[in-house]
Amino acid sequence: MSVNPITGEVYRIDILKTIPLFSGLTGDQLKTLAGIAVRMAFKRGEIIFQDGDNGNGIYIVESGKIKIYKLSLDGKEQILHIFGPGHTFGEVPVFQGKSFPASAMTLEPSDIVFLPRDRFVDLISTTPALSMNMLADLSRRLRAFTIQIEALSLKEVPARLAAYILTLSKEQKTPGQVRLPISKAQLANLIGTTPETISRMLKKMGDTGLIDVQTKTIDILDKDGLIELSESGRLQ
Amino acid sequence: MSVNPITGEVYRIDILKTIPLFSGLTGDQLKTLAGIAVRMAFKRGEIIFQDGDNGNGIYIVESGKIKIYKLSLDGKEQILHIFGPGHTFGEVPVFQGKSFPASAMTLEPSDIVFLPRDRFVDLISTTPALSMNMLADLSRRLRAFTIQIEALSLKEVPARLAAYILTLSKEQKTPGQVRLPISKAQLANLIGTTPETISRMLKKMGDTGLIDVQTKTIDILDKDGLIELSESGRLQ
């Protein structure tokens, strides 16, 4: 039985088993992972690592929510990902280079599992199922970045906002209604605009009958209109 | 000895050996790769695959130059990567999803090597050196995208242009001088602006004594000034 070297608690295989990256692993392989796993608890708004720091292992969100982001010198923020339970992050410096290409911060109180680099690399290079899962995960992220670059470069703010609402409505299983999982200030940093602009665009989308906004909840009144807007659209 | 199934020619292991992705492979493994490799010749401006097409293998630039890019509905283009000899592309749908997240086109007459998915995946899952190389390659690309998103979202055009010139000057071993490897129209699509703006900004950077532009060649007159501009800077 493996004991967590930091907290001293037995680290539960059950949690690792639910993580997509580790699907298809044998019980023994999961036990090995559990043996090297370290769990850390973070409060809301704590920095997990910073752009440029040296990375030395991969991180898994066990509970809570984190953002991966870049800051400009004058303090503007661009969010690259928001990850919830089951997602892994911080892999890039494990496989290439030394430093993190971006920073990570909790958006809520979060439990994070850390797997130190060397033993994780040993495992991945002897476990084809794990390396294929990892390749799939990095590929998924490349795909997501492709879409984000396209949005930032080729689409205007209303289209990006419409696309975000449609993405939420796919993730959440409440057709015709969507709940914003983050503040509008964070949403602005995610789609590459400002809170003021978010506010104005949501209002305009309300005025034109696409949606109805109540604080954190948005009713989708005209899904086709939103799709149209997200693809090519200009608002109004 | 392995024979290319399309062209019928013997496919040279020597070329595969020079490709970073295949460094550290044994002679036998390279022979296996050579056995499944297909070489294709493209003219300048030919489409290799398109955004949304199903992918069924990885591609390697043997000679020439290609761009990976996204198009908007109204025809605007954002270039994601420009790859020369030795670079691989088209991996995402091999590991995740089915379709290409972007399009690929030659910028020059190019020879492209194709490795069909199934046999490549077989090899990668039995060859730790290959899977680690692949993970490093995808990680390198994630890092590059991170920088591109930061540039598009947090930096203005003069800063992006300065950063591009500095990147070129690192790649090319001619200190104080840089040769543009692509047309200014393509450069505009790479850094997310228009040819008119490129033209104006290069002129301004000339006026302020940072650089001296002669058609395709740029002399770097004030490297520190360029670095400053690329980081935080505003021009003039």
Add this chain to the structure above:
DNA sequence: GTAAAACCTTGATTTGAATCAAGGGGAGGT
């Protein structure tokens, strides 16, 4: 439960860069 702190909205103004428009210069083909 109340105060403080975030967060959000709305309006006025500025600004960086796109677009529209037209003319100039090179490179490649005949």
Add this chain to the structure above:
DNA sequence: ACCTCCCCTTGATTCAAATCAAGGTTTTAC
């Protein structure tokens, strides 16, 4: 060498969204 086409430049104008400014509202903390 000449013509054509493409690429590039320059100027005038427009436009989307950022910024600046101030007031209102929700959330969090004590």
